[in-house]
Amino acid sequence: MWTSTPFTERFGCRYPIVQGPMGGGGSTPELVAAVSNAGGLGSLGCYHLEPAAIRDAAADVRRRTDRPFALNLWIPREREDGESPEPSRALARLQPYREELGLPPLLEPPAPTVQDFERQFEAVLEARPAAFSFIFGLLPEPMVAEARRRGIAMIGTATTVEEAEALEASGADLVCASGFEAGGxxxxxLRTAEQSLTGTLSLIPQVASAVRIPVLAAGGIADGRGVAAVLALGASAAQIGTAFLMCRESGASDLHRAALADRTRARRTTLTRAYTGRLARILTNRVTDDLARAPAEILPYPYQNEATRELRYAAARVGRTDLLPFYGGQSAPLATLGSAAGLVATLAAETAAVFERLGPESR
Ligand SMILES: Cc1cc2nc3c(=O)[nH]c(=O)nc-3n(C[C@H](O)[C@H](O)[C@H](O)COP(=O)(O)O)c2cc1C
Structure with missing residues (x-):
């Protein structure tokens, strides 16, 4: 049966379907619990939360479900990719949009709020989720040992075969391999994001051949055809972000959800550093088009993120969808608006139908 994989056996989930963590508020306790209750594995993106808020959010998920779920953090990076331009040049690039929104010139990027990763990790350990997933690096060895002692499965995120191998060698129990179609x-x-752009169809079978730990496939999966395809490529489960972001339980704003559901608009996505300083896939807009012509005038993370913060908030207040960063992957046009439980059920029915069509042996 397609539902029986090392992933479903390990977590006791009904389906090999993971709702990808979406930090910054995209994944909510409601969404996570709805997915886990429906037979998938919900994941809560916690990188932006203080340790106390992580504890509260995990308790909130637990009040809503007794099924397994994952918590997710960003591993702090020692060095950001690329050159650091003169801040005044980067700020001058953003000023025309600020002017349109009636904002005064910004003289320097506001000081970033940096979360204390060690204390965030302690909060995750205390919450004791079935899985802890992480992105942007390897988990330091003492933390691997702590998570293992508490029986928390560790899921690292890779964008290349080398990263998947490094994650396995560092003690990760599963690897999420993310193709460049992915939203966020x-x-x-290991290399810059621009040097690590492989699509899901190529990445998953290579990672599945290179490591012994189970592989979650992420990037561009939004219906049962995608789930069946990545299982055929050697994945143990499909991790889906954008399609779950469109569900009513997600933390996406109404404007964001509507933009993803507008098939014409959602067909155009861009990998850009324009809003945060780190490469991310969002729906193409004026800012991404303009800054694509001036990549050297973007500050490294987290400074670009701070430099665009006021602009983003002001644009959201007045509904300027041409200036807002709507995170989303290449397969948003395959997804529809609805509930998370409905999406899990539809994905399961569609995947079963694909295997049915392919013949009894494939099931
Ligand atoms: C808005 C948004 C925020 C995301 N935040 C995180 C995050 O904090 N941590 C993480 O590991 N992955 C994050 N992701 C990646 C998703 O968990 C998932 O792997 C990805 O969306 C899968 O590709 P898809 O969007 O094509 O389905 C994010 C994705 C989106 C769309």
Whole structure:
């Protein structure tokens, strides 16, 4: 049966379907619990949360489900990709949009709020989720040992075969291999994100051949054809972000959800550093088009993120969808608006239908 994989056996999930973590508020306790209750594995993106908020959010998920779920953090990076331009040049590039929104010139990027990763990790350990997933690097050895002692499965994120191998060698129990179709940030950590752009169809079978641990496939999966395809490529489960972001339980704004559901608009996505300083896939807009012509005038993360913060908030307040970063992957046009439980059920029925069509042996 297609539902019986090393992933479903390990977590006791009914389906090999993971709702990808979406930090910054995209994944909510409601979404995570709805997915886990429906037979998938929900994951809560926690990188932006203080340790106390991580504890509260995990408790909130637990009040809503007794099924397994995952918590996710960003591994702090020592060095960001690329050159650091003169801040005044980068800020001058953003000023025309600020002017349109009635914002005064920004003289320097506001100081970033940096979360204390060690304390965030302690909160995750205390919450004791079935899985801890992470992105942007390897988990340091003492933390691997702590998670293992508590029986928390570790899921690292890879964008290349080398990263998957490094994650396996460092003690990860599963690897999420993310093709460049995926919405959100590229989690590359061995080379720059621009040097780590492989599509799901190529990446998954190579990673599945290179490592012994189970592989979750992410990037461009939004219906049962995609789930069946990545299982055929050697994945143990499909990790889906954008399609779950469109569900009513997600933390996406109404404007964001509507933009993803507008098939004409959602057909155009771009990998850009324009809003945060790290490469991320979002729906193409004026800002991504303009800044694509001036990549050297983008500050490294987290400074670009701070430099665009006020602009993003002001654009959201007045509904300027041409200036807002709507995170989303290449397969948004395959997804529809609805509930998370409905999406899990539809994905399961569609995947079963694909295997049915392919013949009894394939099931
Ligand atoms: C808005 C958004 C935020 C995301 N935040 C995170 C995150 O904090 N941590 C992480 O590991 N992955 C994050 N991702 C990646 C997803 O978990 C998932 O792997 C990806 O969306 C799969 O590709 P798809 O969007 O084509 O389905 C994010 C994706 C989106 C769309």
């Amino acid at each position: 940030h590229r989690g590359s950590f």
